[in-house]
Amino acid sequence: MIQDDHTPLWGGRFEKAPAAALQEFGASLPVDKRLWAQDIAGSKAHARMLAAQGILSQEDAELIVAGLDAIGEQIAAGDFDFDIVDEDIHMSIERALTERIGDAGRRLHTGRSRNDQVATDARLYCKQQASALAGQLLKARETLILVAQAHRDVILPGYTHMQKAQPVLFSHHLLAYSWMLARDFKRMIAARDAADASPLGAAALAGTSYPLNRQQTAAELGFSAVIPNSLDAVSDRDFMLDLVYACSTAMIHLSRLSEELILWSTEEFGFITLDDTYATGSSIMPQKKNPDFAELVRGKTGRVVGDLVGLLTVLKGLPLAYNKDLQEDKEGTFDAIDTLSASLAAVTGMLATLRVNADVMLEAAQGGFMAATDLADFLVGTGMPFREAHEVVGRIVLHAEKKQCTLQQISMAELREFSAAFDESVSEVIDIAAVVSRRTTEGGTSPSSVEIQIAQARKQLEDDQRSL
Numbered sequence: 001m002i003q004d005d006h007t008p009l010w011g012g013r014f015e016k017a018p019a020a021a022l023q024e025f026g027a028s029l030p031v032d033k034r035l036w037a038q039d040i041a042g043s044k045a046h047a048r049m050l051a052a053q054g055i056l057s058q059e060d061a062e063l064i065v066a067g068l069d070a071i072g073e074q075i076a077a078g079d080f081d082f083d084i085v086d087e088d089i090h091m092s093i094e095r096a097l098t099e100r101i102g103d104a105g106r107r108l109h110t111g112r113s114r115n116d117q118v119a120t121d122a123r124l125y126c127k128q129q130a131s132a133l134a135g136q137l138l139k140a141r142e143t144l145i146l147v148a149q150a151h152r153d154v155i156l157p158g159y160t161h162m163q164k165a166q167p168v169l170f171s172h173h174l175l176a177y178s179w180m181l182a183r184d185f186k187r188m189i190a191a192r193d194a195a196d197a198s199p200l201g202a203a204a205l206a207g208t209s210y211p212l213n214r215q216q217t218a219a220e221l222g223f224s225a226v227i228p229n230s231l232d233a234v235s236d237r238d239f240m241l242d243l244v245y246a247c248s249t250a251m252i253h254l255s256r257l258s259e260e261l262i263l264w265s266t267e268e269f270g271f272i273t274l275d276d277t278y279a280t281g282s283s284i285m286p287q288k289k290n291p292d293f294a295e296l297v298r299g300k301t302g303r304v305v306g307d308l309v310g311l312l313t314v315l316k317g318l319p320l321a322y323n324k325d326l327q328e329d330k331e332g333t334f335d336a337i338d339t340l341s342a343s344l345a346a347v348t349g350m351l352a353t354l355r356v357n358a359d360v361m362l363e364a365a366q367g368g369f370m371a372a373t374d375l376a377d378f379l380v381g382t383g384m385p386f387r388e389a390h391e392v393v394g395r396i397v398l399h400a401e402k403k404q405c406t407l408q409q410i411s412m413a414e415l416r417e418f419s420a421a422f423d424e425s426v427s428e429v430i431d432i433a434a435v436v437s438r439r440t441t442e443g444g445t446s447p448s449s450v451e452i453q454i455a456q457a458r459k460q461l462e463d464d465q466r467s468l
């Protein structure tokens with residue numbers, strides 16, 4: 001092929017340029033250009049190692065490093081001319097380097113392939129992003145714990161099957177989410193660590209005949225290990241799966257929380273009021289205040305789960321070693337990272353600014369006969385077998401439902417018609433605050449149990465903060 005400015009860097013064995021219509025199809029530049037900083041770091045480490053091993057002259061290595069730094073500044077300043085003809089970020093930077101420093105630039109790719117190069121860039125990027133997301137998860141957790149602490153004594157109905165079940169503390173409810181995010185943090189750290197090994201030096205697939213020092217490039221790039229098998233090094237994307245999976249579970253937790261925020265901010269529930277800064281209006285209905293951001297977090301969870309399934313499906317059935325299918329790994333991974341990051345910011349902001357309508361929650365907790373289990377337990381305390389007590393209280397609930405009153409509103413005389421075992425002391429037992437206070441199981445909803453849980457959640461948070 002006649003060489004000109006737009007000839008691909010691999011043009012030697014070709015007689016014709018690629019079909020123009022397919023150029024965009026084959027290119028990954030619009031997606032992978034965000035790897036520019038990692039690509040430059042990887043190339044600098046490779047050039048220095050080549051010089052240290054006597055494969056490249058010291059002068060050439062210095063020219064390469066200075067040239068790459070200058071290109072990095074240019075990209076950071078937004079002055080770099082990305083051209084789709086270059087196919088991907090690796091070719092873009094190599095071409096720019098050669099334009100800048102001539103022959104030394106053409107020597108950079110000695111003993112390297114884009115296959116180990118892209119795996120190196122992707123691992124560096126995933127490592128950094130997993131750390132950043134882990135930091136955001138810590139912030140969201142801290143906010144949950146702070147809101148829980150600020151509303152320690154607020155009681156709301158607890159639900160099973162979306163039916164009122166037993167009253168719980170609002171702080172207890174929020175802490176449940178803090179533990180979900182604590183597990184997400186662990187998964188995120190595991191994903192970070194999965195990316196922490198260097199593929200550089202694997203070259204195309206088989207290693208090279210140059211005396212590379214893989215330990216040196218790994219150390220310079222901050223990797224804790226070298227990937228032991230060159231075929232595995234260029235074809236493994238497990239670290240991306242781990243990261244996208246960690247993003248997926250975190251999104252699912254944020255989505256479940258968002259669903260509750262949406263429900264709680266309806267007129268029917270009214271448990272919370274979202275701050276104006278985290279709600280939007282309608283273009284036609286002047287009265288509306290919509291929980292759009294919570295809805296979007298819930299909706300975007302579908303994308304991230306899709307990113308995970310997409311990546312799993314790309315990898316399924318790929319023979320060793322590199323296949324161009326692997327170029328499809330990045331778009332979904334980047335999308336999962338971006339979506340979780342934006343969703344964490346949205347949810348953290350919503351939590352930090354929402355108003356808790358404690359009186360509405362408490363009022364709702366009076367309904368639904370939620371002291372029924374305690375009423376049965378009272379009878380058990382008088383010696384009645386639990387199954388019989390369950391039956392008696394079931395009939396009392398039916399009675400109250402027909403009378404449209406709460407359990408607490410039933411008179412002593414009426415109660416005694418259902419069982420002579422009832423006495424005056426039952427009223428303290430079925431008081432909603434007492435129902436909550438009595439659940440002193442480790443991990444339960446009583447104020448004393450929740451106080452311990454706040455301390456546990458704080459301690460785990462502080463340990464995780466220190467470990468990051």
Ligand code: ARG
Binds near residue numbers: 087
């Ligand atoms: N843009 C490619 C990717 O993202 C880089 C590796 C290309 N390697 C190759 N042999 N064509 O996977």
